[in-house]
Amino acid sequence: MGLFGKLLSGTPSRQAMARTITEQRSAISKLVRARFDAAETTDLNRNHWGQADHLSADAALSPWKRRVLRSRARYEAANNGYLAGMVTTLATDAIGTGPTLLLDCGPDADQSAVARVEDNVFEWHQRIDLARKLRVARVAKAIDGEQFGIATNNRQLKGVQLDVRFVEAELIADPASRWDLAGSIDGVRFDEDGNPSEYYLLKHHPGSMHFGVTLEGRWVRADKVFHYYHATRAGQHRGMGEVVPALELFAMLRRYQYAVVTAAETAADLAVILKTTMPAAGSATGIPAWDTMPIVRGMAMAPPEGWEPYQLKAEQPTSTFDAFERRILMQISRSLNMPYIVAVMDATGANYSTMRGDYLVYRKHLAAERADVERVVLDPLLERWIDEASVVDGMIPDGLPPRDQWTWRWRWDGFEHIDPMKEAQAESVGLAAKTVSRAEACARRGKDWRQVFRQIAAERAYAEELGIDLSQQPSNSPASDAQQQEQDA
Numbered sequence: 001m002g003l004f005g006k007l008l009s010g011t012p013s014r015q016a017m018a019r020t021i022t023e024q025r026s027a028i029s030k031l032v033r034a035r036f037d038a039a040e041t042t043d044l045n046r047n048h049w050g051q052a053d054h055l056s057a058d059a060a061l062s063p064w065k066r067r068v069l070r071s072r073a074r075y076e077a078a079n080n081g082y083l084a085g086m087v088t089t090l091a092t093d094a095i096g097t098g099p100t101l102l103l104d105c106g107p108d109a110d111q112s113a114v115a116r117v118e119d120n121v122f123e124w125h126q127r128i129d130l131a132r133k134l135r136v137a138r139v140a141k142a143i144d145g146e147q148f149g150i151a152t153n154n155r156q157l158k159g160v161q162l163d164v165r166f167v168e169a170e171l172i173a174d175p176a177s178r179w180d181l182a183g184s185i186d187g188v189r190f191d192e193d194g195n196p197s198e199y200y201l202l203k204h205h206p207g208s209m210h211f212g213v214t215l216e217g218r219w220v221r222a223d224k225v226f227h228y229y230h231a232t233r234a235g236q237h238r239g240m241g242e243v244v245p246a247l248e249l250f251a252m253l254r255r256y257q258y259a260v261v262t263a264a265e266t267a268a269d270l271a272v273i274l275k276t277t278m279p280a281a282g283s284a285t286g287i288p289a290w291d292t293m294p295i296v297r298g299m300a301m302a303p304p305e306g307w308e309p310y311q312l313k314a315e316q317p318t319s320t321f322d323a324f325e326r327r328i329l330m331q332i333s334r335s336l337n338m339p340y341i342v343a344v345m346d347a348t349g350a351n352y353s354t355m356r357g358d359y360l361v362y363r364k365h366l367a368a369e370r371a372d373v374e375r376v377v378l379d380p381l382l383e384r385w386i387d388e389a390s391v392v393d394g395m396i397p398d399g400l401p402p403r404d405q406w407t408w409r410w411r412w413d414g415f416e417h418i419d420p421m422k423e424a425q426a427e428s429v430g431l432a433a434k435t436v437s438r439a440e441a442c443a444r445r446g447k448d449w450r451q452v453f454r455q456i457a458a459e460r461a462y463a464e465e466l467g468i469d470l471s472q473q474p475s476n477s478p479a480s481d482a483q484q485q486e487q488d489a
Contacts, residue, residue, distance in 0.1 A: 057236035063173065063186050066145065066238060070169065073143045073241045076250050082329065083243065083250055086336055086343050091138035093342075093362075094369045096413030098131025099378060102448060104407045110399030115450075120159075120395050124385065128154070128163045134373060137166055137228055142336065144169050146229030146239030149377060150201065150220060151384055159395055160388050164226070164381060169239070171202045175217065185237050188227075189219070196222040196237075226377045246332040253328045260317045337365045363415060374410050382408070414446030 041049065053060065077083045101121045103114050125131065133149075140147040146169050154163035172187040184190070187200040202217040204210070229239030243250075287304060303309050326340075333343030339358035341347045347355065386403065389395035400406075417423035430436030442449040463470050 057231075057233035058185050058238070060233075061236065061238055061240055066169070066240065069241060069244050069247075070144045072247055073243050076243070076247060077143050080250055080254060082253075082332070082344065085345070086333065086338060087139045087142045087243070089342060089345075090142055090336060090338065091135040094138050094366050095131060095134045095373070096446075098125060098134065099370075099374070099410040099412050100125075100448070101382070102409045102411050104409075105400050106405060109401055110397075111450075113397040113399040116397050117395075117400070120389070121382070121385065124157075124160055124162075127157055130164070133164065133166050134377070137377075138369075138373075140166075140168065141228060141230050141239065142242045144239070145241040145244070146227065148172050148199070149226035149228070151224040151226075151381070159392050160385055162381075162385055162388050164377075167201070168205065170206050172199050173202060173206070173215075173217075175200055175215075188237055196225075196227070198222060199225045199227075223380075226380060228373070228376050242336055243332075246335040249328050249332050253325065253332075256324065260321060264317070338362060359415075370410075370412055378410055411443060411448060412446060414444050 077087060101118045103118050103121075105114050137147040137149070148167050148169070148171065150165045150167060152163050152165050153161050155161055157163065174184065174187050184200075188196050189198040189200070191197040198219040198221060200217050201220050202215060204213040204215075206213075206215065230242050231239065287307065329344050330340050333340050336343065339362050341350055341355060341358060342362060350358075386396070386406075390403075427436060427441050431438065431441065438452075439449040442452050460470060
């Protein structure tokens, strides 16, 4: 007998307590029904909420579910031009030509030595093709939900031989033998503090078609693995594709497009249809049902007696086709946090204000994405590069302080403004008011302010050598316009 049954069968005071508990439960139930309609299951919403569950983040994204979602997302990306273009644009905007290092070793450091380290890191990035690898990783995050990078040693590289090998999500999985899986979640083992300690890397891709493929692998230390993934819940340790919420919409859009094309082709293929003009009791020349006859181009033909020819009207696409397609694509682009005009490359109906607002939100998303790339991949990778470069002659020149005094930032490609003249005017006002630094202004364009200053100094020196005066500003420059506005005021 449970506790509640014992209360009912006990003394009168216990029975009163049991009735009180029953009344409280009833009151709570009525309160839930009264305040939260979504908590009620009715005939109208039973099917809609039928698949809702209360699983944990990792249980909801089980290996089998993630496998199905990955395969469907990859299929859609390979066969849907919209999705292929969206993820390519997303990777191009976020990664671009790749990040470059901005090293700061303090004001007393030899700046030529600092620049040499920056150049060595850039050359190393070029040799390992880091920018392209990061673009592929960004596409994988959108489609697969995650991408793993493994720090490796590439003996074909000169100097620093550090390299990074990116692998697909299938290559990180639980061991096939299922041994020693305590504290492991689908190929990721954690320490007592909940930090990843090891990753199980399969030797072969499970989908490989090569002879002799096995599911054997090895555990790799976490400090050699870069896990770049899309997470939406606390406690989630494996990624889910960013396009997953829109997969059904992509399928719906393609089915609708195919139906429209099929209807239009059917109407176009039926050149002429004969319908009888005779009443039901009358008679017309006998023609077999569903019979076809050839039509000669440019010839006038007489139909059989009692029959009248007519053509089907091509009514596809309907007047609502564009509106339906646009609404579906707007919802799809929202799942990727992209403006519609960027997702479909169509600015029809947009104006300056709407484009500026859309791009401001989109660029904040790109800034957050770049910060993730820096934290997950670039910073740990650079620290490993510094450790190896410190023992390679010429990679880190003299004149620099100890390693613990180094700080750095990453410079990414800048964004072109919708109205360059307005941006230049606003920048001039900010520089004059000391609210914007030249380093910040250059960073917005993806430039290093030190390189810009060195180039300006070189141009001035060369102009003076040739006797060219660069002190005068053009009359149509933003600075001149701002000065003229101040004088007019």
